[in-house]
Amino acid sequence: MPERAHDRLSRLLGLVPYLTRRPGTDLADVAAHFDVAAEQIVDDLELLFVTGRPGHMPDDLIEAEWEGGRVYVGNADEVSVPVRLSPHEVGGLLLALDYLESAHEADPTTIRSVREKLQRASGENSGGMLDISPPRLPEELAETVRGALHGGTALDIRYYVPARDELTERTIRPLRLRLGRVWYLDAHCLTSGGDRSFAVDRIRAATPAPAPAAGSVADRHVDAPSAPAVAEVPDACASGAPQSAAAGRTGVCLTLRPESAWLADEIDAVAAGGTRHDDEHGAGTVSLELPRVGRAWAVRLLSAHGGGMLAADPQEVVRRAADVTHEALALYARRTPED
Structure with a gap:
């Protein structure tokens, strides 16, 4: 598949600082560092050779040499330092950390350390314009659901349906947790026999099913707040x-x-x-x-x-x-x- 221009530009912007700090690096090592073939690095160097400041006079262009298998670049002061993250990129990364924290997907100490490093590296422009706080996923529910996901087991849940003002009991097989406007649990509902999305804030309880559920499970409904399940009508x-x-x-x-x-x-x-x-x-x-x-x-x-x-x-x-x-x-x- 042809390489995307965005990917090649990112490599070129990283290639010049890398070679400026390591003059004479072996061509094969450069290729290995950027995880591309040596021929691709040569192609990149040929492009750099005709790249430079406006004017495009010989002394405006980046110098690139790779004869003998050793790579050198020069006259590239403007792009000789690593590219820094933009405020929007930093903001996006900070938001991703908030997501990991709200989903209990990583160690809180690690998240806090990464957040502090990002904020220090970006200075004052750390994406503060983003005033977003993802809803937190209840930790106990997250552990129960992930346990079922890893074990391939079913869960018994009590789920409130506001349209019917009813608390229902269902047996489900979790598929994934998903963050939208709120947290959702996508699952195959063995009670109704189809895939469903359950708003996490409407799940009143979730426990591992006592035995693996197979086929269809009888739908059990209870009246809010805590009436027992009812029998069928003849x-x-x-x-x-x-x-x-x-x-x-x-x-x-x-x-x-x-x-x-x-x-x-x-x-x-x-x-x-x-x-x-x-x-x-x-x-x-x-x-x-x-x-x-x-x-x-x-x-x-x-x-x-x-x-x-x-x-x-x-x-x-x-x-x-x-x-x-x-x-x-x-x-x-x-x-x-x-x-």
Whole structure:
């Protein structure tokens, strides 16, 4: 592949200071130092031979000699010192150190030493214009995730989903930690059967899975803040039959009116272990079977959007949502002054 101009320019800018300080260096040693072939160094010297100050008179050009296998340069005072980092380059390196520190990727003492050396070498212009502080990755979580990455094992996590106001339990196989606007954990979610990105600040807990997970793992959901995982709803719910509250089962089946069908796009029925059916009860309606959602979550949903439901089961959840709505209306009436 042809060499990039940027790479060659960088080598040329380093070649002159190197040879100025080491006149008569063997051509093979120069090539080895810059990790290129000797023919490439000769080509570079031929370019330097016609390079110099404006005017391009003989005494303006860099002198280069390599006869006999020994290399000499002269008349190159302007480029005879190593190139220094620009303020922006220093700022970028300092930001990279902040990233390593926030990710716990290196020893803090080493990072502090490198940062001090960069700041001393750059003087006052150390990229101070960069006012960026990467979010810190929780150290305990970082160790747990990296342990799973190195061992190829799975993790059980508790992950908060704000769109559903729900705390979910998932089994995942971590792929990498990634810094964007916040830290993300890219992983293969064995619970939902696909690759997912989890915002680290929404992970409430992460522990090694007790046994290697294979295939698909049943999705387990809990209601915030700490309710236990719930059981599945029997197939009777799918057929529209009432669900037995006495049996201690949870979950919900909904039929949305056309004007509320948009809710189905906000609720991931598959992730909840359920299904979605369109137009079963008329054009524009949507039926959702959500066997693994929490009861409290279902009550909140019906309380907020009950008017958009054509039908809902189990009736215990419907009655509780109605009670919550009536209690809220009564409270609102007591606190609203009469005209």
